[in-house]
Amino acid sequence: MMKTVDRYIADLPEERKQRFMLLHQMIMSEYPDLIVDMHYKMPTYRLGEGWVALANQKNYISLYTCSATHIDAFKTKYPQIKTGKGCINFKDKDPLPLDDLVSVVHHAISEAKGH
Structure with a gap:
């Protein structure tokens, strides 16, 4: 049985829950009309072709986007924060x-698929 977004958040470790909720609330406040569901077993926020997702990993929280171009400016400004091809990984001590x-x-969301 697939978890719901609310259950996913409720099951987060207490030390991560507040940071995860800050990210969740930031996304929801910017796009109140998003479709929020569990995609790839993580909360996913979709509007048209655009999407982002949040996941609690063993040592960090990840913000996933659908293309590396979405995080280029962030990577330049915050080289100390670990990133992947299209994701940002926030360790507990990262800002x-x-x-x-x-x-x-x-x-x-607005430039889906890096276009």
């Missing part, structure tokens, strides 16, 4: 620069 993350989310 959560919400204003800059809003830009990442906007880019991923």
